[in-house]
Amino acid sequence: MLMDNIYGEHYYGLLSFMGTLEKQISMMEQTLEAFNRTNIIDHTMARLKNEESVLQKCSKKGVEPTPDNILSNVHDIIGIRIICTFLDDIYKVRDGIRDLEGITIVEEKDYIAHAKPNGYRSYHIIVRNAQGYPAEIQIRTISMDTWAALEHDIKYKKDITVNKELITAELKRCADELASTDVSMQTIRNMIYGQM
Amino acid sequence: MKILIAEDTQDLNRAVTVLLTRSGYEVDTAFNGEEAYDLILKNGYDAIILDIMMPKMDGITLLTKIRQKRILTPVMMLTAKADIDDRVAGLDAGADDYLPKPFAMKELLARVRAMIRRGGDYSTDKITFADLSLNGDDLSLSSNNTVRLSLKEYELMRELMLNSDRALATGHILEKVWKGEADTGEDTVWLYISYLKNKLTAIGSPVKISGEKGGEFTLQA
Numbered sequence: 001m002l003m004d005n006i007y008g009e010h011y012y013g014l015l016s017f018m019g020t021l022e023k024q025i026s027m028m029e030q031t032l033e034a035f036n037r038t039n040i041i042d043h044t045m046a047r048l049k050n051e052e053s054v055l056q057k058c059s060k061k062g063v064e065p066t067p068d069n070i071l072s073n074v075h076d077i078i079g080i081r082i083i084c085t086f087l088d089d090i091y092k093v094r095d096g097i098r099d100l101e102g103i104t105i106v107e108e109k110d111y112i113a114h115a116k117p118n119g120y121r122s123y124h125i126i127v128r129n130a131q132g133y134p135a136e137i138q139i140r141t142i143s144m145d146t147w148a149a150l151e152h153d154i155k156y157k158k159d160i161t162v163n164k165e166l167i168t169a170e171l172k173r174c175a176d177e178l179a180s181t182d183v184s185m186q187t188i189r190n191m192i193y194g195q196m
Numbered sequence: 197m198k199i200l201i202a203e204d205t206q207d208l209n210r211a212v213t214v215l216l217t218r219s220g221y222e223v224d225t226a227f228n229g230e231e232a233y234d235l236i237l238k239n240g241y242d243a244i245i246l247d248i249m250m251p252k253m254d255g256i257t258l259l260t261k262i263r264q265k266r267i268l269t270p271v272m273m274l275t276a277k278a279d280i281d282d283r284v285a286g287l288d289a290g291a292d293d294y295l296p297k298p299f300a301m302k303e304l305l306a307r308v309r310a311m312i313r314r315g316g317d318y319s320t321d322k323i324t325f326a327d328l329s330l331n332g333d334d335l336s337l338s339s340n341n342t343v344r345l346s347l348k349e350y351e352l353m354r355e356l357m358l359n360s361d362r363a364l365a366t367g368h369i370l371e372k373v374w375k376g377e378a379d380t381g382e383d384t385v386w387l388y389i390s391y392l393k394n395k396l397t398a399i400g401s402p403v404k405i406s407g408e409k410g411g412e413f414t415l416q417a
Contacts, residue, residue: 087398112398113340113341113400114340114341114400115341115342173334173344176336176341176342176343176344177343177344179341179343179398180343180344180345180346180395180398182398183343183391183394183395183398184391184394186394187387187390187391187394188387190390191387191390
């Protein structure tokens with residue numbers, strides 16, 4: 001049974017690391033929310049990358065899908081997504097992740113300050129635990145998440161009959177409008193709480 | 197609609213002012229070039245009527261100075277009938293029209309109307325300041341990233357960018373962007389200034405908007 005799994009002997013270790021991260025993030029959420037007296041995280045999701053996606057990633061990188069190769073080449077075996085209500089909350093959560101015990105930060109990518117050309121916005125942090133297990137934590141607002149969900153659907157939908165260029169341009173427009181609205185809502189919120 | 201008339205001949209100045217006021221325009225008057233220059237820097241006008249021969253600063257020098265400041269308000273020069281060189285110099289300095297003296301008041305009014313109608317043409321579709329570009333076609337503001345602005349945010353940003361070297365008073369902004377709409381005031385301006393400040397940060401631009409609530413605002417690179 002164990003050997004049937006693409007992660008081999010690391011499978012339960014990965015599951016355990018994922019569970020630990022979820023617990024740590026939940027603790028961090030409670031601390032942040034007690035400190036800020038407001039809701040910071042809307043919800044959190046965690047998943048282990050499925051076999052098909054792992055194989056695709058390995059072939060893209062040109063490596064044999066052995067458990068050790070997977071561990072060192074696929075950074076988002078464990079994926080955790082933290083959805084925040086407001087823009088500033090993303091950076092509070094990021095600071096919280098930086099302070100978590102038992103992990104080291106491998107890389108941070110701020111696709112909010114530097115949005116991808118298609119309009120994708122999110123804050124990515126790649127971490128590893130003491131055993132070397134990797135995880136990718138994505139932090140974004142509800143509106144960034146809605147956008148990414150639609151973009152994901154379109155990317156993997158093969159039989160799109162409408163003009164693809166038009167859809168890409170319109171998605172980019174929506175991303176830039178949503179980003180603008182996220183900033184406006186944060187501004188109004190700051191004004192209400194007298195931070196301006 | 198607000199018009200500035202700069203003309204040192206008292207009678208003519210008075211006559212034009214009365215005519216324009218009766219025609220429903222709001223009119224400011226200046227009797228010399230320096231006075232006109234100060235008014236232009238302080239207020240926003242929809243059109244400016246400039247006499248060429250004026251004490252302290254002549255009309256062409258004045259026009260050159262305001263165009264250098266990227267003030268694109270339509271300008272009509274009042275010229276002496278015989279002097280073709282003055283007309284050429286005026287047009288070259290950035291005048292939109294000229295009217296040789298003496299003129300019929302009816303013609304002055306018609307030309308002012310035409311000039312204000314064309315006013316929209318002077319708006320540039322894409323304007324830039326430091327690392328910023330503001331695109332009138334899709335209301336987008338770009339630096340590292342792009343955001344789409346709302347119409348009022350766009351108009352306010354445009355006003356700030358076109359007047360980047362001077363401070364814009366809250367009252368001026370209300371008049372230019374909100375055009376005296378009901379229930380608008382310094383809170384409205386401050387909220388929109390705050391939106392733009394945060395959006396400048398969001399697109400990664402070093403450009404700042406300086407100024408306090410209710411005061412004057414300036415764009416700074």
